[in-house]
Amino acid sequence: MRSALIVLPALALAASPVLAAKAPVRHAAPKAAVQHVTVDPDIARAVADTGRKAENRARDKYRHPAQTLSFFGLKPDMTVVEMLPGGGWYSEILAPYLAADGHFVAAVPPGKSTDKYQELLASDAVRYGKAQVTPFIDGQPNQLVPDGTADMVVTFRNIHNLLGSPEQAGDGNAPQAFADWFRVLKPGGVLGIEEHRLPETMDSAREKTTGYVKRSTVIRLAMAAGFQFAGASDINANPRDDHDHPKGVWTLPPTYELGDQDKAKYAAIGESDRMTLKFVKPDPNAPAPAAPAPEAH
Template identity: 55%
Template sequence: MRPFLFVASAALIALTAACNAPSSRATAQESAGKGEDAIAAAVAAPGRTPANTARDRYRHPAETLAFFGVKPGDTIVELWPGGGWYTEILAPLTRAGGGTLYAAAPAGRLKTIEAWRTGKPDDYGAVRLAEFPHKGGAKVSDGSADVVLTFRNVHNWRFGGSDNTVEAFQQIYAMLKPGGTLGVVDHHLPEAMDSALEEKSGYMKRSSVVGFAEAAGFKLAGESDINANPKDTHDYPGGVWTLPPSLAKKDVDREKYLAIGESDRMTLKFVKPAS
């Protein structure tokens, strides 16, 4: 009887797995679809700042967040929000979806983000604050984040030196759950160009970003041309800030740089291994 029971049990297990697999795939696809719909709704929200929405054609927020696999119920950490361009999308996205958004920045920058929360509590009141890089203040707990996002910041860490960049990626790795995602968008320096430009131009080589991430333990999971710009020549005396939106040269060759548009950007997705 034992061989018969074993065969019957094995067959039952195989049948159950076969029946469940399509259902699991369908559920995952349905979840992803709902996530993309929620992202699209947040991007299309009428409360967004007009100056921000004007840049959607360069920053492609819906496509970028969908590529990174962002879901409304995630615990998301946005590093160094700057002017809050993406925060304006992520805050309502997580609020409506039952997720959590951390704005993580140096202590001095957190004062500005706190002002957003005070000035627009309906929009930003639920945003949590954390110091990054962590120097002893409030922090994102280790192993708590589903997604960490950083938009055009790695070059800033690089200006502070390789050691600072190494530390930044190590702290990001620590705050993510196993299997969690790191999404990086930054100004792209072609591999054939002089690496010294990384120290002053605002552009970074893909190999440099991947190297810092992999040294911290991340695996490259995908990359996209969503935010690429083939018109960008990457070789301006004033660096990337020559292009819009900064237009550092003001009226000098303004139309030329407006015609180029915003910078050529790499969009890289990394994962923290699940085990």
């Protein structure tokens, strides 16, 4: 089942602790060396599965799932919790990949969201037969899986939802969610986050209105919960996105919140510019990763 590794480039935004200490957040980060993301062949096969919906596969060019999951370090024997999976775009890859030797858990809000997700699971018993659904209620402690049993928690474009609306003070319900994720992970477990990226020079108030979030905000929330920063990649970066649209990220595909208005323009931009960040729960038997450098402006 093994095949030759596929090697794809990605920018690493992490720098050494010494460099980070010399560069306050208001300054540009030292130039990072180019690293590579080695795509696991089993993950590549899961992504290439023709059993996936055609409309989902068509978005791989924007979402780069094989590279993203390989960057996070996904393995087939892991217990993985996917937070707020929405329509199940990533679940369609994760559930069958983990079916034989791992454990896939989707954390879904109760009510209509759970009902809709359960319909997805029922639609393909072969693909989703072993998947488990657990409730996630925003703003309160959640027991997603037993404490210290998850190998990985992943969430894709959901941090802005947890930060809440402009009417919610501070970081909204995000701190509680990060605390839940920290608690359920094993020592050495991974938190993988992909999120729409707001440039550091833009007003932070836009985080609660546009869907874009600053890299520094995500890192701050994760580290406040106890996580260590383990790396960043530009796998999902989109330099065509200027982050300034009438309806935020929802102006762009696939949502097209403005309908046909300037649709060709937004289609040419593609899906949003996104950051891809990896954190670990400290393991007393492992060396500490480097501290994050501030993002270049």
